[in-house]
Amino acid sequence: MFCLAHYAALALFVAACWGAGHALLSRAGPPPRGDHWLSAAMSTTLGLGLFICLFQALGIVGALKAPAVLAAVALGALAALLQWPAWRRSWLAWRVRTADDGPSAWGWADRIALVVLALIALPALFAPLAPPAAFDELMYHLPYARQVAQSGSLGVYEWLRYPWFPYNYNLLYAGALLVGDDVLPHFLGALAGWLSAAIVYRLAVLHTNRLTALMGAAIWIALGDYNSALIDMGVALFVLAACAALWWWREAPKDQSARWLALAAFFLGVAAGSKYQALIFLPLVAVFVIRHERRPGAWAIALLCFLLPSLYWYARNAITTGDPFNPIGASVFGFTNWTAADYKEQLYDVRIHAALPSPLLWAVLLAPFSPWVRRSAAVRAALVFCAYSLAVWLLTSRYPRYLMASFPLLSVMAALGWQVVFGWIAAAGRRLRPGASTNATGSAARDGARATGSASTVGAVHGAMGHAQPVAAPGAVVRWLWVALLAACAAVSVGQTARKIADISPTPAEREAFLRANVDGFAVMDYLRRHATGRVYQVALSQALYYGPNPIWGDSLGPWRYGDFITLPPAELARKLGGLGFEAIVITKALAPGLSSQPGFDDHFALMFEQDDARAYRILPHAP
Numbered sequence: 001m002f003c004l005a006h007y008a009a010l011a012l013f014v015a016a017c018w019g020a021g022h023a024l025l026s027r028a029g030p031p032p033r034g035d036h037w038l039s040a041a042m043s044t045t046l047g048l049g050l051f052i053c054l055f056q057a058l059g060i061v062g063a064l065k066a067p068a069v070l071a072a073v074a075l076g077a078l079a080a081l082l083q084w085p086a087w088r089r090s091w092l093a094w095r096v097r098t099a100d101d102g103p104s105a106w107g108w109a110d111r112i113a114l115v116v117l118a119l120i121a122l123p124a125l126f127a128p129l130a131p132p133a134a135f136d137e138l139m140y141h142l143p144y145a146r147q148v149a150q151s152g153s154l155g156v157y158e159w160l161r162y163p164w165f166p167y168n169y170n171l172l173y174a175g176a177l178l179v180g181d182d183v184l185p186h187f188l189g190a191l192a193g194w195l196s197a198a199i200v201y202r203l204a205v206l207h208t209n210r211l212t213a214l215m216g217a218a219i220w221i222a223l224g225d226y227n228s229a230l231i232d233m234g235v236a237l238f239v240l241a242a243c244a245a246l247w248w249w250r251e252a253p254k255d256q257s258a259r260w261l262a263l264a265a266f267f268l269g270v271a272a273g274s275k276y277q278a279l280i281f282l283p284l285v286a287v288f289v290i291r292h293e294r295r296p297g298a299w300a301i302a303l304l305c306f307l308l309p310s311l312y313w314y315a316r317n318a319i320t321t322g323d324p325f326n327p328i329g330a331s332v333f334g335f336t337n338w339t340a341a342d343y344k345e346q347l348y349d350v351r352i353h354a355a356l357p358s359p360l361l362w363a364v365l366l367a368p369f370s371p372w373v374r375r376s377a378a379v380r381a382a383l384v385f386c387a388y389s390l391a392v393w394l395l396t397s398r399y400p401r402y403l404m405a406s407f408p409l410l411s412v413m414a415a416l417g418w419q420v421v422f423g424w425i426a427a428a429g430r431r432l433r434p435g436a437s438t439n440a441t442g443s444a445a446r447d448g449a450r451a452t453g454s455a456s457t458v459g460a461v462h463g464a465m466g467h468a469q470p471v472a473a474p475g476a477v478v479r480w481l482w483v484a485l486l487a488a489c490a491a492v493s494v495g496q497t498a499r500k501i502a503d504i505s506p507t508p509a510e511r512e513a514f515l516r517a518n519v520d521g522f523a524v525m526d527y528l529r530r531h532a533t534g535r536v537y538q539v540a541l542s543q544a545l546y547y548g549p550n551p552i553w554g555d556s557l558g559p560w561r562y563g564d565f566i567t568l569p570p571a572e573l574a575r576k577l578g579g580l581g582f583e584a585i586v587i588t589k590a591l592a593p594g595l596s597s598q599p600g601f602d603d604h605f606a607l608m609f610e611q612d613d614a615r616a617y618r619i620l621p622h623a624p
Contacts (some may be wrong), residue, residue, distance in 0.1 A: 002506035015077025021047030038202035113214035127226035128186035130503035134228035139487035145173035164326035166313035168273035169234035185229035215415035242267035265302035290432035354398035363417030370416040455616035522615035534583025574604035
């Protein structure tokens with residue numbers, strides 16, 4: 001029942017998003033290459049953006065309350081119910097109309113890729129059901145959403161590490177906390193991943209073939225984070241939807257193109273209002289658009305659609321702090337809650353976490369060798385987007401999560417690259433076969449493509465849908481490669497699914513056991529949440545912030561930085577904390593001995609509670 005209840009709530013919200021989005025998108029007319037499933041995914045994404053804008057507006061006026069959230073979802077669901085019969089009739093007509101140009105018979109590679117996709121997707125269906133335990137979601141994503149839900153307004157909470165960030169996608173989490181539990185935000189984060197997978201699949205089917213679509217969707221799902229309330233997949237969804245809308249704009253007649261440009265701008269605005277990193281795509285999009293669109297009116301409408309979901313955050317920051325990008329613009333606009341040392345420490349933290357992205361994406365470097373690059377303008381545009389994203393990422397952070405907004409399209413390009421790899425392996429295997437001709441016709445790449453279903457030999461492209469002919473039976477080398485891949489995916493899927501199911505904690509006792517095992521300091525933070533009556537200062541327990549008193553102070557950066565407190569002698573520390581109204585201090589057990597062993601500590605602090613890996617000390621009222 002626990003699983004069914006959450007999936008039922010998600011289904012209702014998805015219906016509401018589709019109802020709201022389709023009501024608006026259908027008035028723009030059919031997009032180029034009208035694909036019903038792609039349009040449905042884009043409508044749902046648009047509805048998600050509209051809900052974000054509504055929650056933002058309600059939060060600005062202090063009216064983001066449970067009745068408003070329920071009323072909005074009910075109206076969206078009603079819109080979906082009213083539009084469903086007409087949509088179904090339109091879908092049936094689309095199926096008949098595209099029957100001759102539809103997908104070819106499923107080849108051996110398609111079938112294996114579908115099984116791989118299903119195996120990879122299986123753990124993602126159970127992952128959102130676990131209690132919140134990821135570091136960043138507990139440090140500021142869920143604490144911010146909870147504060148908004150409790151106050152009903154978009155406040156600035158300076159006890160959080162990033163009080164001035166744009167928080168568009170987090171507003172969905174606030175709405176979820178108003179009407180459900182703290183597992184429900186996981187489903188809204190996962191929804192972004194699932195919608196992105198649907199868009200990736202349909203775009204790849206339209207512009208390449210089914211095998212690429214299945215592989216691209218599988219890679220993206222494998223890279224997703226479905227058991228947390230982070231916002232990176234949400235940003236990726238809206239960036240991907242913006243790219244899809246931009247291609248609609250590019251293919252539409254001139255007199256109909258402005259509407260799709262406006263849609264793309266809106267999606268980019270939602271992304272930029274969710275995370276600063278989304279701003280890096282604006283120069284690329286501006287160059288792409290200005291090459292084909294010079295009408296001031298179209299640009300003005302697009303700019304308005306971009307600002308609608310994003311302006312509030314940047315204008316608020318500029319007015320209140322002088323830095324519209326607070327705190328990352330501090331070196332240009334001046335420091336406010338952060339110091340120059342904080343700024344350097346944050347940059348250093350990003351640098352030490354620099355790493356290569358998942359090996360699943362490495363084959364993107366071989367995508368230029370795919371024949372689809374020559375054949376499809378959309379593929380070439382996606383390749384330029386990926387090259388730009390990788391270049392900016394390499395020149396800036398090299399932090400894998402900061403590249404996630406580009407992961408969906410990188411996954412499609414990587415799928416093309418892996419087909420090139422398999423093609424080369426197959427060609428090499430045929431050359432090594434006894435009796436193989438050394439003067440075989442065609443290049444190794446083309447021969448390999450024939451064995452793996454690559455575009456160069458799978459046959460003609462059917463109509464606008466771009467589907468390939470069935471592929472001939474594979475050679476032994478490629479066949480065993482696919483079998484090995486299938487076996488590896490099955491083993492990983494079974495193991496991960498078992499772990500995700502084991503993490504589901506429907507009862508209070510199971511939830512507590514899970515959190516004590518996965519969140520350092522949970523037991524002590526939970527005790528303080530239930531018993532503390534005054535302010536609490538925490539040291540090195542940011543990963544458990546959400547489960548502590550609300551609010552709770554202390555961080556490595558900002559005005560409540562640890563260095564300004566715990567370096568003081570016990571008497572001065574007690575005096576400073578007591579003067580600021582603090583009742584207790586909670587610290588990890590690893591650091592506690594260094595503090596408690598100082599001379600005079602017992603005169604000013606008394607052990608309040610200790611469990612697992614943390615200790616809480618009461619600040620004695622008689623401390624001088």
